[in-house]
Amino acid sequence: MNNDEIVLKVEDIHKSFGGIEVLRGVSFDVRRGETKVFIGPSGTGKSTLLRCINQLTIPDRGRVWLDGEEVTNSGARINHFRQKIGMVFQNFFLFDHLTALKNVELALLKVRGMGKAEAREKALTELRQVGMEDWANHYPAELSGGQAQRVSIARALAMDPDVILFDEPTSALDPELTREVLEVMKKLARNGMTMLVVTHEMGFACSVANEVLFMENGVVAEQGSPDLLLNDPQFTRMKDFIGRIDSRMSD
């Protein structure tokens, strides 16, 4: 695998909601196998940015390329790109009426057009990856938040995506469940999955991220390896932000 290959290119994304500019020109490149973590105060457009990448939110301006093909302005082909750009949501959004197994199978059957046996096989493999094989026949309402999130990761993995977007995947979970989801994500990162992660988990960011992008007021304010942003005196804003979190936690 060529690790310098740019798999996703995001260029000058702008987005306003009702006159308020949430994203004010965000650009970055993602290399294959890389994990980028987005950190920053609430309301700085991190989640909106992820949704602009797979066009769940249409940006006002700016472009996105996946493997050299333009994702923005791709018309009906967007459904092709979305298969290649997995997404994991804060509130899991599992299909409530389907078992864990069928949640993973559904898009394989309907979007990829796989046969039943093949889809089942593939779905079970992905559930095994996230340690949820034994829960394959349980419904979302019967799962803990951590289990549900792991199933939703399996659902994204099943499409063999080039990159997975994680939109605050652990923000709805207690610390213990957070840990089990982060373990799965770390494993994915180690196995070379390309990931963009919006999170407040600094520990995860420091141990897994190749690069941290600190966002503030709709732009990337600081960008670099976790080490660099935490230790280089030239960077102050993320340290301030983390400091504020830490001092709050120690209260």
Add this chain to the structure above:
Amino acid sequence: MDQTVFLFDILLPALLQGLIVTLQLIVCSAPFGFALGIAVAVGRQYGHPVISWFCKTFVFLIKGTPLLLLLFILYFGLPSIGITFTAFTASVLGFILCNGAYNAEYIRGALISIKDGQMVAARSLGMTRWQAIKNVILPQALRRAIPGLSNEFIYLIKYSSLAYMLTVVELAGAGKQVATKYFLYTESFAAVGIVYLVLVSVTTIAVNILEKKVAIPGTVRATPAAQL
């Protein structure tokens, strides 16, 4: 005349004939009314603005006018512009339109109740809007619509008696004919009433079984709120 003779040799055979017609009316109307309800609800909720407007207007017109009027137009009115239906067909058409419009409202309510995240997740996997509606939204919405839809089905059982106004001798009509011929109104109509009660009871039991069968394990909807 002996009551037993009247009951077993005259009234019940007549009601049986009527019951068969009533069942035919229901069987011919309900599936199409159900399908129409889904189409109109989805069209209104997810369709192009023009389609959405048509669906909304259709429901408005049906809700706003008596079914009897619709039946009269279909059977007595349309021949003047060259469209002629048998009384049975006109009745079935009227029932489908009426049943469909009300079903659409129950289904629309259920569609609205499905959280946006379900559609967002489906689209994020590369499903088209239609695939998402068909595979993710509708299966959930229809489950939630069952109580309303069953109510409407029960109405259909009862308003199928309006077909008699178009000369279709169904259950209520058969009872009326016996009643007027033998001047035994109370007995005849009470018997008719009992048959309708049985029909509705059977439906209610069937719906209960269906609801249990399709309930999603682990959800609140599977257990009565009193147990919570």
